[in-house]
Amino acid sequence: MTTALITHPACLDHELPRHPERPERLQAILDHLDNTGLIRDLTQVTAEEADNQVLTRIHPVDFIEFIQELSPVSGSARIDPDTYMSPGSLRAARLAVGACIQATEMVLSRSVDNAFCAVRPPGHHTELREAMGFCLFNNIAVAVQTALLDKQVSRVAIVDFDVHHCNGTVDIFKQREEVLVCSSFQYPFYPNRYLDYQNAHIITSPLRAGSGSDEFRKEVEEVWLPAIEEHKPDMIFISAGFDAHRDDLMGELNLDEADYLWVTTTIKNLANEHANGRIVSTLEGGYDLQALAASAHAHLEGLIG
Ligand SMILES: [Zn+2]
Structure with missing residues (x-):
């Protein structure tokens, strides 16, 4: 098995x-992979920027132009109280999408078995035409749409175990039956949008503050696994947020590295069964830099298998 690590x-x-x-988040992951030697088990790939044509697979042109025009030459620009752009943000955001596209293409061409994109800014809060929650473009959504343009893929599943609900991903795919979205998140909590929205292919696992391994694993086993089995995806995408870790002060859930390894291994087994391992x-x-680095490490161990 080969696993790609795509970053820039x-x-x-x-x-x-x-x-x-902050940048230290990504640096902490890369340093940890280096220090532990796990980096040597990964196929390292340098991300390339996604151009506007690729972004329009999901986002309307006027939204892409809004982000481009907001991009500051110096200082910073605010989209909302949480979401900013600095002079380097537009390129970083294009690279974050581009990494997900490359990952998708490499997995579909079987040049690697699976891939993890170590990128920022994140993407899952960005809706069709609204950036929010630290996110600029919805990275995973553009990748999912790219996969669906390939004749090998007619159905996909997205799983999202970030402490926050993926309102952006739900907004984008809520009417698209071929896209199953399974999301666990602290409830009630930010983003306070789409938290109660569900339908046959939008599956939510709200978790009360203080919930930990038991509650999370029960949801995955009893709710996500049957939904994915029934959906029979040709490819599985993971929005891997690690802020549900017990040491992460952004949220109040109590997962740990063992849970991230477990959920990754569980998804990998399902992908092997239904999705050619993709x-x-x-x-x-x-x-939390330490928890983030250790959790991403555990996730990669699960992907490598
Ligand atoms: Zn989050």
């Missing part, structure tokens, strides 16, 4: 002083 140093250039979604995962949240 310019993903560190999206930065605002004292903002929790998995593309991308980084979403995770704000």
